[in-house]
Amino acid sequence: MRTAFDEMTGSEGQIRPAYEALASWLGEVRPDVLDHRRREAELLFRRIGITFAVYGEAEAQERLIPFDVIPRILSASEWDLLRRGLEQRVRVLNLYLKDVYGKREILRAGIVPEDLVFQNPVFRPEMNGQRVPHDIYLHVAGIDIVRDDADTFYVLEDNARTPSGVSYMLENREIMMRLFPDLFARHRIAPVENYPDELLATLKSVAPESAPRDPTVVLQTPGVYNSAYYEHSFLADKLGIELVEGGDLFVKNSIVYMRTTQGPQRVDVIYRRIDDDFIDPLMFRPDSALGAAGLMSAYAAGNVTLANAVGTGIADDKAVYSYMPDIVRFYLGEEPILKNVPTWRCREEDHLAYVLDHLEELVVKEVHGSGGYGMLIGPAADKATIAAFRAKLKLDPKGFIAQPTLALSTCPTFVESGIAPRHVDLRPFVLTGRDKIRIVPGGLTRVALKEGSLVVNSSQGGGIKDTWVLDK
Amino acid sequence: MLSRTADNLYWLARYVERAEYLARILEATQRLTALPLAYVGETNEWETAVATAGCSNAFFAAHEEANEHTVVDFLAFSPSNPSSIRSCFEAARLNARAVRTALTVEMWEAINGTWLELKRFGNKPDSREEVMRFLQWVQVSSLRYDGSAYRTMLRNDAYWFSRLGVYMERADNTARILDVKYHLLLPADEHVGGPLDYFQWSGILRSVSALTAYHWVYRESLKPWLVADLLILNEQLPRSLASCYENLEQNLDRIANAYGRQGPAQRQARAIRTKLNNSRMDDIFQSGLHEFLGGFIADNNNLGFAIGKQYLS
Structure with missing residues (x-):
């Protein structure tokens, strides 16, 4: 593995232009000041209650994500490239979803194998031939981006179900502005604070045709015990919409209502942060207490918009991911602007053979996994772990894909030993409305705080940073 | 607003109010039991405290004897008593989390800060001084929450439902303490x-x-009938039954006006208030203080059900 590309010092150790002001500031500021600010930030996070839950840790029920006070900076031209790439990617994901649940042209053309779709547990047969309002499936997407040099951005993962993290993008900025007014004065940073407005405009634009001019939008949460509950309440608050749970909704004559202190009120758009499986106990999991019985009938009748649509998992599946470059070419006749990380599909025999031979140098992921659980990082694993994984892989090759261990770029990060480079990724959020695609300049930068670690997931010791896009 | 949101606000206020009441009972009991027996008589004040908190059954299911140790533990710190101060604050915070969007930042910080602080007190302080400090802190926390609600909330239905919780709980508490000590x-x-x-x-x-x-x-030395008069009929005293019902009626009317509709809750509150307004202490004693208080507690509960049915479900 070669030395990683550092976003501040590049490959040759020369400060890159976007980082000039930050580098000179880092030269001036004393470490104890940084440490003090870091603790202040933690206090703010704790007081505001920005916590998340880690599943399987009963005692640490609410934890803070470590916040790094050194921002990650993208230049205007880097962002411009990213923005165009993200728009293209999400436009294609929407076309693909419409096609897979509609005419299936891409399957007939043999671009994506049929069994990958139809035998996939996240494929929703209920959605076959079902029109969704304005043909939009993917209203809110989180696209995970990594890079390994100055010019190339890779999509690491598409998140097309209920992507989270946007509250951190917004709160990180607020906290940075409070802690480092001086540093802000030295930069011209594109704002992100209009994200809630953009989200609301997007959600309103996709209301069913039959909805009133000012449609009623709600945010549906699984409840306070969900790991992203803080974000749900945060967004509902910023959007000025009700935060509903399954029990607040009911369906009558294929119309969705919420129970209010003034009686039933009709609901037109549900920004749902609850998985497909739990949406409607009549359709999916009968044991679900989180959903609303009959919701799917209202959806089928076209009386309510679900954002995202049901069944979008078939677009962000890791096995489908490997076909994305071809999917882009198929629908748009364009070359993908954002690259795909080369991916071996273990379902194919020659790929599997290669993967089994090279486990020490590859990252192997579960096709349906997320959150960094159940993956193997070859170069970091010991022999026993690799052997155990090899057995798992042979048992169910279809369940896995493998990728080369990317030398993810690094950013200066404040750690115990001082300021040191740490690996990062980026999750920008892409909103698709009836009128247009909206992307606020920025996203959530996640950082692997352990030296050399490539795992940025908050559930596995990752931290977060504010992400600055410089204005031209 | 969502019925669930109103319900959460209502209970959040009730839990905070209850925690404060429990702290006051414990503090008063500690004072009484510190006096020489000749001044307070032979009654077991700790047992009385449990009765006043309205959880005798649960207490004696868990403990054989009511003494300072068991009662302070049960009423203040026990996680297995759903009405202990600790449980109240935890339930309050859980309700608060569920309605974050309906709270002001100040209210959230008050309740979240209280919850964080609660952990610092641990399972149970080991000294009387520390328990005292805890009880003081509970009252300050409740004041802080109530004050931030009063000073920062919009005057709309969210505020009115939250106030209903305060006064329902308060009326119940005052009636209970009187009923336990009515013979005095x-x-x-x-x-x-x-x-x-x-x-x-x-x-x-x-x-x-x-x-x-x-x-x-x-402006007199303590007279038992005046104590009863103050706590039951005097609208000037914020914790009197009359004052609670003045506020309940007012807040229910505000909700009804905003929603353009009166309902059973408004009618019941008005009936109870009229009864209080038309009562004189003499008559109440005549027909029996205990019976009067028992009737009031039942009426108050019924109003709780009516509010629940009309708005919160």
Whole structure:
């Protein structure tokens, strides 16, 4: 593995232009000041209650994500490239979803194998031939981006179900502005604070045709015990919409209502942060207490918009991911602007053979996994772990894909030993409305705080940073 | 607003109010039991405290004997008692989290700060001083929450539902403490007890933070019928039944006006308030204080059900 590309010092150790002001500031500021600010930030996070839950840790029920006070900076031209790439990617994901649940042209053309779709547990047969309002499936997407040099951005993962993290993008900025007014004065940073407005405009634009001019939008949460509950309440608050749970909704004559202190009120758009499986106990999991019985009938009748649509998992599946470059070419006749990380599909025999031979140098992921659980990082694993994984892989090759261990770029990060480079990724959020695609300049930068670690997931010791896009 | 949101706000306010009340009972009991026996008599004040908190059954299912140790533990710290101060604050925070969007930042910080602080007190402080500090802190926390609600909330239905919670809980608490000690509160023409009862009466007043108020209102030494008058009929005292119902009626009317519709809850609150307004202490003693309070607690519960049915479900 070669030395990683550092976003501040590049490959040759020369400060890159976007980082000039930050580098000179880092030269001036004393470490104890940084440490003090870091603790202040933690206090703010704790007081505001920005916590998340880690599943399987009963005692640490609410934890803070470590916040790094050194921002990650993208230049205007880097962002411009990213923005165009993200728009293209999400436009294609929407076309693909419409096609897979509609005419299936891409399957007939043999671009994506049929069994990958139809035998996939996240494929929703209920959605076959079902029109969704304005043909939009993917209203809110989180696209995970990594890079390994100055010019190339890779999509690491598409998140097309209920992507989270946007509250951190917004709160990180607020906290940075409070802690480092001086540093802000030295930069011209594109704002992100209009994200809630953009989200609301997007959600309103996709209301069913039959909805009133000012449609009623709600945010549906699984409840306070969900790991992203803080974000749900945060967004509902910023959007000025009700935060509903399954029990607040009911369906009558294929119309969705919420129970209010003034009686039933009709609901037109549900920004749902609850998985497909739990949406409607009549359709999916009968044991679900989180959903609303009959919701799917209202959806089928076209009386309510679900954002995202049901069944979008078939677009962000890791096995489908490997076909994305071809999917882009198929629908748009364009070359993908954002690259795909080369991916071996273990379902194919020659790929599997290669993967089994090279486990020490590859990252192997579960096709349906997320959150960094159940993956193997070859170069970091010991022999026993690799052997155990090899057995798992042979048992169910279809369940896995493998990728080369990317030398993810690094950013200066404040750690115990001082300021040191740490690996990062980026999750920008892409909103698709009836009128247009909206992307606020920025996203959530996640950082692997352990030296050399490539795992940025908050559930596995990752931290977060504010992400600055410089204005031209 | 969502019925669930209103329900959460209502219960959040109730839990915080209850925590404060429990702290006051414990504080008053600690004072009483510190006096020489000759001043307070042979009753087990710790047992009385449990009765006043309305959880005798649960307590004696868990403990054989009511003493300082078991009662302080049960009413203040026990996680298995759903009405302990700790459980109240935890339930309050859980409700608060569920309605973050309906709270102001100040309210959230008050309740979240309280919850964080609660952990610092641990399972149970080991000294009386520390318990005292804890009880003081509970009252300050409740004041802080109530004050931030009062000073920062929009005056709309969210605020009114939250106020309903405060006054429903308060009316219930005041009625309960009177009912446990009703035998000490005798009509004017009865023989007035010695110093023994004096400390009991001041104990009652202390637990509803009305000792100073008593002196301002009556400018007299403690008389049991006046203590009853103050806590039941005097609208000036914020914890009196009359004051609670003045507020309940007012807040219910505001909701009805905003929604353009009166309902059973409004009618019931008005009926109870009219009954209080038309009562005189003499008549209440005549027909039995215990019966009166029992009737009131039942009426108050029924109003709770009516509010629940009309708005919160």
